[in-house]
Amino acid sequence: MxxxxxxxxxxxxxxxxxxxxxxxxxxxxxxxxxxxxxxxxxxxxxxxxxxxxxxxxxxxxxxxxxxxxxxxxxxxxxxxxxxxxxxxxxxxxxxxxxxxxxxxxxxxxxxxxxxLPRHAMLDCAIKRNTVKIADVDRFMAVLLDFYQRTGPVATTSDDYQRRFAQAIEANYLALAQPDFRIPQGLLKKLTAAQEEFVSSRGQLFDDRIAKGRVIEAHGDLRPEHVCLAPEPEFIDCIEFDRELRVLDIADELAFLAMECEMAGAAFIGTRIFDQYRARMGDELPDILIHFYKAHRATVRAKLSAWHVEDYPVAEHPSWLRQAERYLQLAASYVAQW
Missing domain, CATH: 3.30.200 (Phosphorylase Kinase; domain 1)
Incomplete structure (x- = not known):
């Protein structure tokens, strides 16, 4: 050497x-x-x-x-x-x-x-069907303490909506690649619905910014990053791009709720927002949660499809099936607004 x-x-x-x-x-x-x-x-x-x-x-x-x-x-x-x-x-x-x-x-x-012990991570607990409401309440208490002591980030509604518009377009262009074999009708429907939401419901985003709900958050809050220890811990935040960490608290929680639902534990997301509303006193509209979930599910579909570049050919079908499942989940949220 x-x-x-x-x-x-x-x-x-x-x-x-x-x-x-x-x-x-x-x-x-x-x-x-x-x-x-x-x-x-x-x-x-x-x-x-x-x-x-x-x-x-x-x-x-x-x-x-x-x-x-x-x-x-x-x-x-x-x-x-x-x-x-x-x-x-x-x-x-x-x-x-x-x-x-x-x-x-x-x-x-x-x-x-x-x-950290693998069995203590939220994704493993979901697979074993051992997650209790008390577990959700414990990790939410830690998260909400963090959100309350984290000051708002100055931004404008135009900038905030522009970020979504750019991300929606990027998701479409990535998933429209023929090699991914994504149903184009479904993809176009989801893209159009999200674009229309951003362009026509600006007041919802204005309200979130005015209330100071846009903060420098975790940025990648998934079940595999939540440790259900006696003192819950949250790992692997996004360090490489501040813009990806600056988001509405409701967006971050919608991401976690969506991933729990994808894993078969929708009750966790329900409890997350029950705790959020009770602790923060925030009358968060359901339609905004549905939008955030749909957008996050589409991003995850894109990332799933991209995994075909990193794994052997024999594993490509499973990644592409996962991408389509995320898009179907996104469609279920779109149907609610």
Whole structure:
């Protein structure tokens, strides 16, 4: 291994070996995601960002990856203060030997996180059918505390509606690709309905902004990011694009509610908004919740379809079926406005 150059493959090979970690662990589980490599020891998780550029992020330089690693610590500590522990350098010495946390030349940066028990995550609890109303009330108490202490973000109705209009168009263009075989009639109907909602119901968005409900939130609040520990924690917020975190609280909660419904636990979403209305004193119109859910379901359909670029051909049909299920769910919300 030359000291001047360390390939991604060499980094992955080093980080996949238990002997290279300071803590005692018998195994290391390596997992590749769309944007990173994740290495899991017995007690900790280490996240290494890929040196990639996508339409919504740029991690190509080492400085970029260090910056977003530090942003991730700062932002995720808002809702998971005991999980996000440190940003560690992966270094190489003059002899070409790699070391995690060493004092040589830095060749990569890794977030170090406390490993949460998989069975305690909301998505697993939904699959086991063990989620109780008390669980929802506990995590909502933490979320609502966070929302109440987070000040509003200054924005205009025109800017807020423009973001939706652009996202709706981007969703359509992505899902209209012939290779995805998405039913075009369904896609066009959903796109037209969402475009019409944004253009004709501006007062709803005006009211949300005027009430201070647009904040710098989590941004990616899905069941797999909710830990039902005695003190609930929320992980993996969006660190790479502030605009994706700046949203209506109701939009964020509608995303979580929609994902719970997709997983077969619609009662969770009902309880989420019952708690929100009671605690925040916010007379949130149902029609806006339906819009937010439909929009989020369409975004998730797009992301599901994009997974065909990351997985073997044999897995493509399941991802495309999932994309269509999200669109069917979106259509059920559109039918309610």
């Amino acid at each position: 030359r000291a001047q150059t360390v390939s991604i493959g060499e980094k992955i090979a080093f980080l996949s070996q238990a002997k290279n970690y300071s803590e005692t662990t018998s195994t290391v589980e390596a997992l590749e995601t769309h944007m990173s490599w994740v290495f899991m020891t017995h007690d900790y998780v280490y996240k290494m960002r890929k040196p990639i550029r996508l339409s919504f992020l740029d991690f190509r330089t080492l400085a970029d990856r260090e910056h977003y690693g530090r942003e991730s610590l700062r932002l995720n500590r808002r809702l998971a203060p005991d999980v996000y522990l440190d940003l560690l350098p992966l270094t190489v010495n003059e002899a070409g030997r790699l070391r995690l946390g060493g004092s040589g030349r830095v060749v990569e940066w890794l977030e170090k996180m406390r490993r």
